[in-house]
Amino acid sequence: xxxxxxxxxxxxxxxxxxxxxxxxxxxxxxxxxxxxxxxxxxxxxxxxxxxxxxxxxxxxxxxxxxxxxxxxxxxxxxxxxxxxxxxxxxxxxxxxxxxxxxxxxxxxxxxxxxxxxxxxxxxxxxxxxxxxxxxxxxxxxxxxxxxxxxxxxxxxxxxxxxxxxxxxxxxxxxxxxxxxxxxxxxxxxxxxxxxxxxxxxxxxxxxxxxxxxxxxxxxxxxxxxxxxxxxxxxxxxxxxxxxxxxxxxxxxxxxxxxxxxxxxxxxxxxxxxxxxxxxxxxxxxxxxxxxxxxxxxxxxxxxxxxxxxxxxxxxxxxxxxxxxxxxxxxxxxxxxxxxxxxxxxxxxxxxxxxxxxxxxxxxxxxxxxxxxxxxxxxxxxxxxxxxxxxxxxxxxxxxxxxxxxxxxxxxxx
Numbered sequence: 100x101x102x103x104x105x106x107x108x109x110x111x112x113x114x115x116x117x118x119x120x121x122x123x124x125x126x127x128x129x130x131x132x133x134x135x136x137x138x139x140x141x142x143x144x145x146x147x148x149x150x151x152x153x154x155x156x157x158x159x160x161x162x163x164x165x166x167x168x169x170x171x172x173x174x175x176x177x178x179x180x181x182x183x184x185x186x187x188x189x190x191x192x193x194x195x196x197x198x199x200x201x202x203x204x205x206x207x208x209x210x211x212x213x214x215x216x217x218x219x220x221x222x223x224x225x226x227x228x229x230x231x232x233x234x235x236x237x238x239x240x241x242x243x244x245x246x247x248x249x250x251x252x253x254x255x256x257x258x259x260x261x262x263x264x265x266x267x268x269x270x271x272x273x274x275x276x277x278x279x280x281x282x283x284x285x286x287x288x289x290x291x292x293x294x295x296x297x298x299x300x301x302x303x304x305x306x307x308x309x310x311x312x313x314x315x316x317x318x319x320x321x322x323x324x325x326x327x328x329x330x331x332x333x334x335x336x337x338x339x340x341x342x343x344x345x346x347x348x349x350x351x352x353x354x355x356x357x358x359x360x361x362x363x364x365x366x367x368x369x370x371x372x373x374x375x376x377x378x379x380x381x382x383x384x385x386x387x388x389x390x391x392x393x394x395x396x397x398x399x400x401x402x403x404x405x406x407x408x409x410x411x412x413x414x415x416x417x418x419x420x421x422x423x424x425x426x427x428x429x430x431x432x433x434x435x436x437x438x439x440x441x442x443x444x445x446x447x448x449x450x451x452x453x454x455x456x457x458x459x460x461x462x463x464x465x466x467x468x469x470x471x472x473x474x475x476x477x478x479x480x481x482x483x484x485x486x487x488x489x490x491x492x493x494x495x496x497x498x499x500x501x502x503x504x505x506x507x508x509x510x511x512x
Contacts, residue, residue, distance in 0.1 A: 259325020308336020
């Protein structure tokens with residue numbers, strides 16, 4: 100049922116009196132807010148709800164509930180959903196409320212623990228926070244920790260997760276009276292419905308094989324399955340950890356990070372030429388052409404830049420692993436760029452804190468940000484089409500020739 104965006108005050112008030120509504124003010128605020136949201140959604144669709152029109156560019160897709168704290172009390176609003184894209188009333192509600200609470204909690208905890216007092220006081224003033232007591236911080240942290248822990252330990256039951264992206268961020272934390280660097284490991288994936296999903300996060304002392312091995316094992320224990328390709332930078336020990344925990348998966352080395360590494364063995368004057376040459380590997384129409392172009396680039400570099408040629412030859416399998424999958428998703432799986440965009444969103448929040456008081460504060464803030472991002476991805480359009488995902492799961496390994504009748508009819512027609 101659509102929310103009516105044409106409210107007649109007299110009729111509305113008469114209806115409230117007839118139904119003996121005990122809270123007229125709260126009901127009035129709810130009705131007016133939903134009417135404004137409905138009108139804005141109609142404007143985005145190009146036509147009113149339920150009306151057929153040639154000018155229509157989108158349509159409604161039900162509602163989602165969202166609590167709104169007002170002076171009249173907490174009101175549960177019905178926010179319109181669209182079939183294409185998403186709608187959110189920024190003028191009425193604040194996005195990522197959970198992440199903002201986490202940020203406030205971390206800053207306040209830092210203050211109570213005596214961390215960078217002058218800096219924290221300035222941050223608190225910028226956030227508009229005044230007179231936060233220890234009990235308020237404790238209660239806020241308790242609620243956030245419960246939400247983040249539930250998110251981090253939930254069952255991964257939306258698989259198979261064909262494609263997984265892994266990355267790590269460095270954060271500063273106080274431990275043992277000194278400031279040290281710790282590493283936040285983050286995993287994202289595409290689930291069976293084609294939606295992006297954040298699988299989990301962990302904080303480790305070192306970004307090494309032991310840390311990645313423990314992290315991947317924890318994901319498997321929660322239900323991670325069906326992984327065909329892992330995309331990441333060349334983190335220490337990561338390839339060995341993938342082989343130990345995901346024996347059926349290939350590793351795609353991020354092309355962006357790899358190119359930066361390759362150019363370090365090339366004179367600065369030759370770097371533009373080498374970079375352009377390497378990029379031609381990814382401009383090919385099919386897997387066979389990708390392999391042939393890779394070999395040609397190596398041959399071309401051997402005379403003047405032998406170190407680069409050897410570097411590229413050594414990275415052959417990890418650099419062109421994407422070519423074993425459908426071409427329509429190559430741009431999504433040959434680099435870690437999607438994860439880098441997520442990292443920017445995380446750093447936007449963690450940079451405010453600077454130095455965390457403890458590891459729990461890192462998990463609280465980063466976990467809240469990731470939980471909010473997952474909520475947004477659920478409402479967004481699919482990241483990958485279902486047909487491409489099906490083809491990706493049916494990729495052929497060298498030497499395999501499955502019977503034709505094992506393929507779905509849609510792929511054999």
